Amino acid sequence: MIEVHDLHKTFKARTGPVHAVRGVGFRARDGEITGLLGPNGAGKTTTLRMLYTLMSPDRGSVKVDGLDFREQAAEVRARLGVLPDARGVYKRLTARENIAYFGRLHGLGERTIAERIETLATALQMHDFLDRRTEGFSQGQRTKTAIARALVHDPRNVILDEPTNGLDVMTTRGLREFLQRLRGEGRCVIFSSHIMQEVAALCDRIVIIANGEVRAEGSPDELRARAGEQNLEDAFVRLIGSEEGLHA
């Protein structure tokens, strides 16, 4: 369970301060997939970075399983599985070594790591390339490696930043099934995307973000009802107030 309350974040830029996130708040429940939907530059990545304590907000709070993200930052990170926007897979290590490295950083024993790698490799269909160096991996193989690495410690909460970015249709379908499996296991899954269909197909709850603010929040049906549109895409456009970045 991840509770986000009134997050604000301002960056200094040459042209003056940029208020990237202004009062984002939502709740992501266990056993549900929560989608952050918004155009490019809406503040999704910055919001997620504050969730996994990489950035500290100017204002607001985050609670992960009831733990405060400021006071218990390390404990919060231990309860999160994070796939950042930048995958950052080490190219001279094999996929297995990449995953094992993060297992050790999470304090897991070698046997637990081996078992987890086995489970994740089966679930993500990684056995073909598990022991190859990641240099020269396809985008899909790299993403799978990064996801397995993020989940090596079997976290209750999973945060994925644009997980389907750059993936082909087949890999995307496989990934969708995997996310549904995570939900079935009772985990709290948050993922961000700028692709409407993606979010509509997968999410129990959708948080629409534009210009650093939450424009709407609810199940796909609720959003359709609120916008008075039958088509979710039309609802989305109405709710963010423009068509910007929708087809990026």
Add this chain to the structure above:
Amino acid sequence: MSTPRTSATATILAVARKELLDLFRDRRTVLLGLLMGPILLPALILGMGGLMEQRMRTQLESTLELPVVGAEHAPNLMNHLRSRNIEILPAPEDPEAVVLEQEHDVVLVVDAGYPDDWRASRSARVELVHDSSRRDSDIPMSRIGTAIQEYASTVGALRTVSRGVSPVAIVSVQAAPRDVATPESKRGMLLVFLPYLLILSAFLGGAYLVIDVTAGERERQSLEPLLATPASRGAIMSGKIVAACAFGMLSLLLILVAFKVSFMFAPGPLAQVDVSGPVMAQLLLVLLVMVLIGTALLTLISASVKSVKEAQSYMSVLMLLPIIPTIILMINPVKDEPWQFAVPFLAQNQMIMALVRSDPISAQQWLIYLGAGLGLALLLWLAAARLYHREKLAISA
């Protein structure tokens, strides 16, 4: 920021292990980094030492060719010079031009008044024409000067004897130089470059690795997932520093072994340079401090800059740092004093020189050296750790 699950030591070991594995997979970089030093440095030092010695030996032992103007005025002096392995050549037209054009190092000019002065028992004049700005003329000059001096004092002694005076009476004071340089310390003179080369290798030997694991990792955007794990940032950074230090020490060990082996085969006094096990261990301990300082400083720089390129542009300045004390000592030699063992680079220089010259190092000097060196490394480490906690570090623009 400690966590109940991960201990700092486990994190440091996991990070160091991964960084070394990652590095050693990059075979070519590792081979260049590990083998260039051990091959090039001994070649450089032995080559220079050998060249210097060979030149000295040929100049000292070979027949010296000496053009003489007015040789006919002093036939006995010429015979004496010939007996000292000096060949008398016919007079050049312009003695000064011959020296300036480096055709000959020295030309002897016997004054036309030589025979008259000689017969009258006055001081007879000869001139040695040479160019003191050419180091090449040092040895011929001293050989000819000594030979003439010998001849002059022999004849002078005979003259005093023939007048019934003891030759000893005319030497009122005799200065007898007593050189206290030990054979070991004379060898040290051949090794003036050794400290600089060793300090430089220790200081910057692992530089590309250090820059790569912080600035490079940030540029490749793999720092973000790493910092999203519960492992503390201080421990992650320390693991990277440990890896770089281990690599730096391995490369220094190879360099020292290379020196040991090449000294064994070296000609001349270098063959006896003491690179025994205990000396090597002490050298490594001295250099370990330098490795720690260098790695912590480079980590600090890498964590503060925006890119690898920016970090690398610090290198040219850093390479000059270790040579500064060497230059200062050359211009203004100072006595060994306790404070010197607290100044980075100067301290390493003094310690290495002392070890190579087999001079004793007191416990107090060791204490000052280790205390100051490790203290500085710790300060740099703390500063780097502060930078590692900055928000900007994880996110590359």
